[in-house]
Amino acid sequence: MWQQALIVSVIVTGSVSAWKMTVSPVVTVSRGEDAILNCSFTHKQKNYSGNITVKWLARDPYTEPFFQCSVKNDSMEGGNDCSGSGLKFSLDGDPRRGQLSLLIRKVQLTDNGTFFCRVELEGRSDYLKRKIDLYVAVKPQIQSLSVVEMACGSDSITRSLRCDVEGHPLPKVVWLSVTRRLLDVKHHTSETSPYSLTTCIPYQQEEEVVSCRAESRLGEAERTYPTTNVLMISLAVCGVIVLLLVLLSTGLTIYCLKARNPPPQDSEPPADQELQMVYSVLSFSRGNLVQQSEEPGVIYSTSVHH
Structure with missing residues (x-):
């Protein structure tokens, strides 16, 4: 958490005793971080055992406080009701020790503005109150970009x-x-x-x-x-379409070439077809030369004159 603060002191003189309040006029913090509005006071009223009442106001110095708590100044022992864990607003310290700083957890832009720290002592008609400006810083952000x-x-x-x-x-x-x-x-x-x-x-x-x-x-x-995603999807779709067109064009080209130039007929028998040998037996009969083939059902006859 980063904060910028300038500490100033204001002294108020009363008829009974002098007391003063010290604040940070400007506190700067980034959105989402915790902010501490520094405020403290001191008084010289000896043996004071009354209540110390802390009030924090926003925007208007005369409005009702949005945060308020009281601590009896009779002992430094034990806790107090001004500090609380997990709350949006709480004190960062103990008023019995003069600590009045306000802790704002996870500040938002709605917290930006003017705050007032006020302290009252029981039995006194006067009080101390000083202004603190909280500046919530937010880096530039683009919420949306669209066609309308x-x-x-x-x-x-x-x-x-x-x-x-x-x-x-x-x-x-x-x-x-x-x-x-x-x-x-x-x-x-x-x-x-x-x-x-x-x-x-x-x-x-x-x-x-x-x-x-x-x-x-x-x-x-x-x-x-x-957006980048839209561009990538568009490019991917275009790429697929172009690839399909190229494949289709290549296939058509090959088909047309084959149709125009058919492969020549091969006169030789196919490689996987075996040649069958035919054998014949020559026998002589009277007046005739008989040639008998070993191929079933084939008989050749030739006449020979002696």
């Missing part, structure tokens, strides 16, 4: 790209092209709260890549439309 079907400001184009930004201090917004150059386009900006704003530009081409960037002394944030 409405005009941007007074522009006649009814389609806009809107960027919603948050930050404290309120950031500055710039629009960038895909080449990282500032867009030379009229944009309209309006504050929706002390910590957020909305800005828009005319947007006609869905495929145009545009970035919204928010800047402040605490840092910067940026978002691109279309």
